Amino acid sequence: MTTSPPTPSPYLLGADDEERRRLLFQAELLREDTHALLDRLPLSGGERVLDVGCGPLGIMDALSARVGEAGQVVGLDAEPRMIEMARRTVAERRLANVSLATADAADTGLPRSSFDLVHTRLVLMNVPHTDEVLDEMVALTTPGGTVAVQDVDWLTRVCEPPHPSWDRLVTAIAELWRRNGMDVTLGRRLPGMLRRRGLVDVRVRASTHVFQHTDPYQTLLIDRARLCRSALVEHGLITDAELDDHVGALSRHLDDPDTLVVHATLFQAWGTRPATT
Template structure:
């Protein structure tokens, strides 16, 4: 029998939605890039969810779910006796997430809602709230987190995974790789978003009134002609290109997006480089037993 899932509603007292445009946009290409990214970092995220204690039968809220990668990972862990609700402000993303849930056979205990996180509210209590690469895009991540964890029962789980972009590197350093890192970081930062949220997770949890988290860091590395990282970097810049041009950081001609992956590969192979993308920092904690959801505004 299909489960009755949480019924999202818009809170009349919710803060105004974030007016800043999402740096990577919502194009069909970006949705495909999110799938590529999800495949590359799936194991790192699953490890964090398992360490955090996500297990069969749990009810999980996945915020900023995008095309559903983390929601579907959580659905795998909680199984059909549990429930997952993914929330994202992009209708195209949640539509793709719903299709993927059907394709994986997890649609009976996984649902998606299109809603801005600062306007989201529901009448359900969850065993966990989770998210990946979402706090970095919020104007006040600790305030939003404090409000969202009001949907989590005392003793429940709070688990997030974010990037530490300043730790991206290549050895030996490749000039083209370094330019790509600068283009990506500068565009995201100048668009108004946090490029080192991974390092800020303990501070963000503390400001939200949460206990100090346990943490782990993991990242992708590659070398040689078969590495998928050159294409991943190129596809990230393709999504960022309109914003990079708008901010005057780089032009399409400078980036040369159509040949970028090939040139990155050639540089790395010639230099026998080890290419390392930004580490993913995972942090998780449990809700205090005294937590009163009514205190969270």
């Protein structure tokens, strides 16, 4: 597989074993959504497909099953440690039709017009150069092929009953993303971004999840705040002491069986590259 030198990734959530576990858990959580998307795409077996920013798994297992033995799945990630993790997952799950590449999503070095489906999930919200990544995704797609993007929008991200520490942490993290050129409300704009790149038959689907005190994602916001602690403090968005106070207060609130957490909305948008472009 052709690889190009990775550009330093701005991915703020790291690439350690804890992030691998989180991403594998999340892949399970989103399994129904993954299949709901793939059911709507023209995959009948034998296709060549690309998962951009695959992380330790992404949707490569579902793609592998859909394209079958005659098909090929390529997983691409800018972060060599993620590709190493993906290598482990692919071996553990015996995904024989999957290969991996290390490259930046905006400059993959992969052949133009060579994939029947180019997909990405939860990457665009985490990179500052979304336009370049989408341009590259379209360029990699065969005429008549499909580009599919999935990303979140913090539209629905609330806890019930409300809590001031929730609001404080959401605001600080959203601002950290903004200062890094990224946007936590990207999801709703995905269909328009595809249309503006000349894709046709653009469709959209959205869903969310609700968590209770027994669900691991009940504390996702707290986990994020801890993970981004140094960046939040360096940007002057919160002090260490404030962060500790909010995390403590919010942990107690989220541990209450009566507290619900509504997750961000997952937007899925897909469209066809016209046969003539």
